[in-house]
Amino acid sequence: MKFAHVLTCFALAFGLCQTASAQTARVPVVAAENFYGDVIHQLGGDHVQVTSILSNPDQDPHLFEASPKTARALQHAALVVYNGADYDPWMDKLLGASKSNDKRTVIVAAQLVGKKSGDNPHLWYDPATMPTVAKAISAYLASTDPAHKSDYDARLAKFLDSLKPIDASVAQLKARYHGVPVTATEPVFGYMADAIGFEMRNMHFQMAAMNETEPSATDIAAFENDLRERRVHVLIYNSQATEALTKRMLGIAKDAHVPTISVTETLPAGKTYQQWMSSQLDSLSGALQGWQR
Ligand SMILES: [Zn+2]
Numbered sequence: 470m471k472f473a474h475v476l477t478c479f480a481l482a483f484g485l486c487q488t489a490s491a492q493t494a495r496v497p498v499v500a501a502e503n504f505y506g507d508v509i510h511q512l513g514g515d516h517v518q519v520t521s522i523l524s525n526p527d528q529d530p531h532l533f534e535a536s537p538k539t540a541r542a543l544q545h546a547a548l549v550v551y552n553g554a555d556y557d558p559w560m561d562k563l564l565g566a567s568k569s570n571d572k573r574t575v576i577v578a579a580q581l582v583g584k585k586s587g588d589n590p591h592l593w594y595d596p597a598t599m600p601t602v603a604k605a606i607s608a609y610l611a612s613t614d615p616a617h618k619s620d621y622d623a624r625l626a627k628f629l630d631s632l633k634p635i636d637a638s639v640a641q642l643k644a645r646y647h648g649v650p651v652t653a654t655e656p657v658f659g660y661m662a663d664a665i666g667f668e669m670r671n672m673h674f675q676m677a678a679m680n681e682t683e684p685s686a687t688d689i690a691a692f693e694n695d696l697r698e699r700r701v702h703v704l705i706y707n708s709q710a711t712e713a714l715t716k717r718m719l720g721i722a723k724d725a726h727v728p729t730i731s732v733t734e735t736l737p738a739g740k741t742y743q744q745w746m747s748s749q750l751d752s753l754s755g756a757l758q759g760w761q762r
Contacts, residue, residue: 496614499542501551501560502530504593504736504745505578505602509550511741512607512624516617520546523557523735529709530734531679535559540566546573548609550602553579556590574609578602591734595660596632596639599742603628631743638750639664646757652695653705654715655679658732658749662705670695678714689714696721703756704729728756 495518500506506521513519520542523530540563543549551560556579564575578592579585581601592598607625611618639661647666653659656675663669671692677684684692695701696718704722706715708731722729730752736745 496547496610497545498548498550499546501549501557502593502735504742505550505552507736507742508599508603508628509548509606511628512603512621513610514620514624516614516620517610524738525735528735530556531681533557533559535563539563547613548574548576548606550576550606551578552590552592553577554584554588554590554592555586556592574613576602576605576609581605589656589659591657591659593742594658594746596636596664598660600629600632635743635746635750638747638754642750642754642757646760649757649760649762650695650701651703651705652692652701653707654718655707657707657734658705661746661750670701678712684714692718693721696725696727699725699727701727702760703727703753705753706731707734708732709734730756 495516496513498506498509498513498517498519500509500519500521501523503521503524506519506524509517510519522535522539522542523533539559543563549560549564551557553560564573578598578601579588579590582592582595582598584590584592603625607621611621614621642665648668650668650670651662652670653662653675655678656672657679659669659675671688674684674688674692677688696704704718704727706719706729719729730749732749733745736742740748
């Protein structure tokens with residue numbers, strides 16, 4: 470009796486009671502960023518147990534430091550998904566330090582889409598990235614849990630289908646606004662802006678802001694002039710990294726009547742990846758409504 474009691478407590482402590490009674494263990498997955506975590510959940514449903522590391526929308530992910538709690542979550546993961554391209558260098562360190570799991574599979578988004586250190590790391594804003602990452606995740610799930618392959622296949626098809634309205638929004642924005650000069654305080658939205666075909670200005674400033682270095686006086690003056698003289702038609706800012714300089718640019722944009730839209734690095738609570746992307750494209754569309762070629 471005593472032994473059984475200990476077993477029950479052990480199961481409770483690890484939240485395994487339900488899965489144990491259902492006779493199927495969930496596939497433990499760790500996602501470094503919550504937008505990948507959301508997609509994994511959509512692709513795996515109840516067959517996966519997803520832990521996302523970066524999920525606080527008030528935190529600047531570029532300044533994140535991994536905690537011992539993060540390291541523990543990784544130890545039991547069968548699948549680890551992270552961005553790469555120097556966005557989450559702490560993942561390499563953590564994976565190198567936790568040797569316990571030889572059978573762990575690691576999917577790095579940057580490797581799948583051919584990006585490397587030094588490239589803009591905000592890959593999930595590229596409409597081409599998530600389908601590629603999703604296919605790799607789904608293939609892994611089907612191979613590690615073949616009993617549910619048909620479910621994984623159906624979920625992947627549904628996921629890919631659900632991205633079509635996003636592609637349609639991008640195509641619509643491209644038709645109307647390609648070549649329109651815009652600017653941003655950080656390159657977080659960069660790949661989406663490229664997909665739309667905007668002329669993105671002040672890249673020097675943006676890279677400095679992302680890397681937590683001070684933009685040069687020339688870069689700051691160029692940015693301010695673009696806003697004051699209304700050479701740009703929208704200012705895109707990262708609401709997760711609002712330093713003094715970002716606030717200053719927002720003030721100048723407001724005075725000059727340049728519309729602003731906020732984007733976030735990580736997935737806001739309560740939204741799916743698709744809802745997040747769609748709502749940002751909608752606010753962009755709204756900001757540009759009064760613009761005429
Ligand atoms: Zn960023």
